Each structure stands twice: as C-alpha cells, then as structure tokens.
Amino acid sequence: MNEKGFTTITLKKINKSKVYQYVYKKKQTSKLQIVQDLQMGLSTVSQNLNLLEKEGLIERNGYFDSTGGRKAQAIQIVSDFRISIGIGILKNMFHITTVDLYGNSICTDTTPVPYSNTVDYYDQVADNIKDFILKNNYDSEKILGISIATQGIISPDNTTVTYGSIMNNTGMNLEDFSRRLPYPCHLEHDSKAAAYLELWNHSDLDSAVIFLLNRNLGGAIITNHAIHHGISMHSGSIEHMCINPDGPLCYCGNRGCLETYCSANSLEHSAQLPVKEFFPLLRKKNSPYLLQIWEDYLNHLAFAMKNLNMVIDAPIIISGYLAPYFTQEDIEYLLERINSAAPFKLSREHILVGAHGQYTPAIGAALFFVEQFIMSI
Ligand SMILES: [Zn+2]
Known part of the structure; x- marks a missing residue:
C-alpha cells in the first residue's frame, strides 16, 4: 500500500x-x-x-x-454491544458479575465454593462461569473476557500470585483459569481491582487512598490518576500497617496489623455476630456493647486514615463489603477522630464512600477488558 x-x-x-x-x-x-x-x-x-x-x-x-x-x-x-465478566475469589466463596461498556454491573451471583489449590476447584469455578454465561444467554461473541480478582499480591506480569497467605494461594496461576475457559482471561489483585472501580467512578481524582473493607482488609494508593503498584507490587497494603506492636496476631505472622482491627472478619470476631446481623442491631441503638465495638472499629480506622493522610495528602475512599453500611453519622465520627489534634485537617468532601459492596473487586476486575475495548475503537 x-x-x-x-x-x-x-x-x-x-x-x-x-x-x-x-x-x-x-x-x-x-x-x-x-x-x-x-x-x-x-x-x-x-x-x-x-x-x-x-x-x-x-x-x-x-x-x-x-x-x-x-x-x-x-x-x-450500544452499552451492551460487548460485556466483560468479573470474578472475585475469596476464601469461602466467589462472586461473579457482568458489566456493560459503561462499567455498570448488570448481573451478579455468588457461589459458596471454598478455595483450594486443586484441579477440582478450578474445574468447579470454570464450570460455574460457563453455567452463568449459559443461564444468562450471553452470546459468546459478546464476551470480551473474564477477569479474575483474587486475594494476594500478583506478579508484575499479572500471571501469578506471589504472596497469598490468606487463602494459601501463593503460586495460583492465570493459566489455572485460562486453560479451562474459551475467552481471554486476566488476573488481578483484588485491592487493585477495587481501586480501579473507585477510580473509574471518580475519574476527576488525581490521588486517593483506598480502604477496602472486605472480609480481609485491603488497600490501594492512587497517584496521577493511576494505581501505584510499587517495586514488588505491594503498594497500598495498608492491612499490614502495624498500629499496635502488642496487638492480636495477624495471618502474616506479625502482631497488631490494621487487618486485626479493621477487616470485616475482625469486626465479626469482636461482635461475635455476622456483619449482616451486626449492623441492623447496632442501628437500633439499644446496645451499648455493640456501639462500643463499632466505635473501637472506627477509632482504629480513623487512626490509620490520619496517618496515611500525612503520607498521601489526598481524599480517602471507603470501599468494599462494609462500605454500604457506613452512615453519615459514621463519617462525621471518623472525621472528628481524624481531625482531633491533627496538624492538617481533612474535610467532609474528602471522604468518599464506594457503592458496590462485596462485588467491588469483581466489577473492578471486569473493567480491564472494558477499557481495552473502548480504547480499541
Ligand atoms: Zn499482617
């Protein structure tokens, strides 16, 4: 030519x-x-x-x-001209979601399959994904790909989990999924996937600190409109920030990590109640005991937020499983704690709350293929 x-x-x-x-x-x-x-x-x-x-x-x-x-x-x-499927893998279940070209989640499902690094497990996940596609009558040509968010730090080339102490999934490989699924597949750290969704929803943000309040705590840092990965991919692992050297033992082997105070699991452990029961009872306001547990939770969260705000002078985004349970009053309480005796104050508009709850990592992961598609036109 x-x-x-x-x-x-x-x-x-x-x-x-x-x-x-x-x-x-x-x-x-x-x-x-x-x-x-x-x-x-x-x-x-x-x-x-x-x-x-x-x-x-x-x-x-x-x-x-x-x-x-x-x-x-x-x-x-045509917002459903193509769709992307996101998977959020947790220790005892996995979430599946479909998103359209605007990143709207149009269908979600949860399957209670405990993770194990076995052929059976990967077969089961792949079969579930195929059933989900069949059940929803998705034309396979419409599917851009399947993007998997998992707990654990991922290698820089997004193929392998390099640190997976929670689920014991160190070494989990993208191929474990891709060889079983006739679609392009992608692997992502769940905290980073969640941060991606928050960035997608707040595209005007230059920087932010994300608190992923999931069953296990996670976090991410956004700078220059992008997620900061770091030299070994663990930037934003706020879950292992030590807030009390004599505190409870964390799964990482150390004591007093933020995980042991601010994960949904730690909240359930303190309250001896599942999250779904804890919040309705708390909001009735007739249990000083539950109120104390929640205030302790918020105090620890505020402590971490205050310190992180000294490092990254940027808005804070509360995201993940517990985010939809936060009320205006909770945010006001957090602000008061963050700003008490702080040299720099954070204002109300600088605390943002994500809206996708436990599906945040799955939806965020699915956006990988959506963005790729939009840019390819
Ligand atoms: Zn830890």
Missing part, C-alpha cells in the same frame, strides 16, 4: 474513534453537537455515525426537545 493510502485509512480510523469516544463520553448527544465540538465536517460525522451504527456500536434512539426547527436525534453507544 502506498503512503497516501495508508494515511487515508489511518485518518478514517482516527475519525471513527474520535466520534465513538465522544459519544461514549457524552452518553447522549446529537449529530450537530458532534460537528461543533469535534470541529469535523457534517459529512464526515454522518459517514462515521453510519459506519458505527452499521457495526452495531451506536444507536439513534429518541429525539431531543426541539429548540425550533427539526428535532435532533439522540445518539448513544
């Missing part, structure tokens, strides 16, 4: 991509708006819209209110 031909094709691809990305960002737009904002000719925009519509990537649906003259057609992307 001569150089001119190549340039024309490249330009066509760039224009198509620009129009698609614009519609994607706007969520709903009109042809005229695209022409104006992208400063592209009307015929070029029309051509690209026709092309994108023919490929099934966008749709024209309804009309904008007329401001005089002909009503403008509303243009949007």
Whole structure:
C-alpha cells in the first residue's frame, strides 16, 4: 500500500474513534453537537455515525426537545454491544458479575465454593462461569473476557500470585483459569481491582487512598490518576500497617496489623455476630456493647486514615463489603477522630464512600477488558 493510502485509512480510523469516544463520553448527544465540538465536517460525522451504527456500536434512539426547527436525534453507544465478566475469589466463596461498556454491573451471583489449590476447584469455578454465561444467554461473541480478582499480591506480569497467605494461594496461576475457559482471561489483585472501580467512578481524582473493607482488609494508593503498584507490587497494603506492636496476631505472622482491627472478619470476631446481623442491631441503638465495638472499629480506622493522610495528602475512599453500611453519622465520627489534634485537617468532601459492596473487586476486575475495548475503537 502506498503512503497516501495508508494515511487515508489511518485518518478514517482516527475519525471513527474520535466520534465513538465522544459519544461514549457524552452518553447522549446529537449529530450537530458532534460537528461543533469535534470541529469535523457534517459529512464526515454522518459517514462515521453510519459506519458505527452499521457495526452495531451506536444507536439513534429518541429525539431531543426541539429548540425550533427539526428535532435532533439522540445518539448513544450500544452499552451492551460487548460485556466483560468479573470474578472475585475469596476464601469461602466467589462472586461473579457482568458489566456493560459503561462499567455498570448488570448481573451478579455468588457461589459458596471454598478455595483450594486443586484441579477440582478450578474445574468447579470454570464450570460455574460457563453455567452463568449459559443461564444468562450471553452470546459468546459478546464476551470480551473474564477477569479474575483474587486475594494476594500478583506478579508484575499479572500471571501469578506471589504472596497469598490468606487463602494459601501463593503460586495460583492465570493459566489455572485460562486453560479451562474459551475467552481471554486476566488476573488481578483484588485491592487493585477495587481501586480501579473507585477510580473509574471518580475519574476527576488525581490521588486517593483506598480502604477496602472486605472480609480481609485491603488497600490501594492512587497517584496521577493511576494505581501505584510499587517495586514488588505491594503498594497500598495498608492491612499490614502495624498500629499496635502488642496487638492480636495477624495471618502474616506479625502482631497488631490494621487487618486485626479493621477487616470485616475482625469486626465479626469482636461482635461475635455476622456483619449482616451486626449492623441492623447496632442501628437500633439499644446496645451499648455493640456501639462500643463499632466505635473501637472506627477509632482504629480513623487512626490509620490520619496517618496515611500525612503520607498521601489526598481524599480517602471507603470501599468494599462494609462500605454500604457506613452512615453519615459514621463519617462525621471518623472525621472528628481524624481531625482531633491533627496538624492538617481533612474535610467532609474528602471522604468518599464506594457503592458496590462485596462485588467491588469483581466489577473492578471486569473493567480491564472494558477499557481495552473502548480504547480499541
Ligand atoms: Zn499482617
């Protein structure tokens, strides 16, 4: 192909991509708006819209209110043109979710299969994923891939778990899944996957500290709009920050890690109640005992937040399993504790609360393939 031909094709691809990305960002737009904002000719925009519509990537649906003259057609992307499947692996269960091209979780499920590093386990997970796909009638061509979030630190090439003390899954391999599933597969540390979802939902954030309040505690650091990994991939492992050298024993072998005070497991252990029963009873406000347990929990959390805020001067995001249980009052209480005798104050708008609960890592993991797809158009 001569150089001119190549340039024309490249330009066509760039224009198509620009129009698609614009519609994607706007969520709903009109042809005229695209022409104006992208400063592209009307015929070029029309051509690209026709092309994108023919490929099934966008749709024209309804009309904008007329401001005089002909009503403008509303243009949007087809948000389920492709879907991505996210898996969140925990010690005693795994979550599965489907997300559309906007990262909306459109279906979730939980299967109570305890983790074990055996052929049986991986077979069972793969069979469950295949059943989930069948049950929901997903056309296999629509599935971008299956992204797995697991507890444990992952190798920089995202193929192997290099530290998995909770589940005993050190050495867990992407291949354990990918060889059983006829789709592209991806492996991710669950804390990083959760942070990815929070970043996706707060795209204006430059930096943040994420507290993943799951059954086991996790964390992540966001700087320059990206997740900080570190030289051995353990940046943001706030769970092993020591807050009391004489405290309870942590699964890592040390004492008084934040894990032993602020994980959902540690809360359940103190309350001797499952989380699902603890919060309704706590909110009735007639148990000073439960209130004390919750205040202790928040005090430890505030202690860690205050210290981390000295290192990373950025908003804090409360995410994961316990996040939806937090009330306004809890946040006010945390703030008061963080700001008491602190040289620098944190304000209310700098504590954000995630909304996806226990599905956060699975949804965040699924976004890997969504982002890849959007960028590929
Ligand atoms: Zn520890």
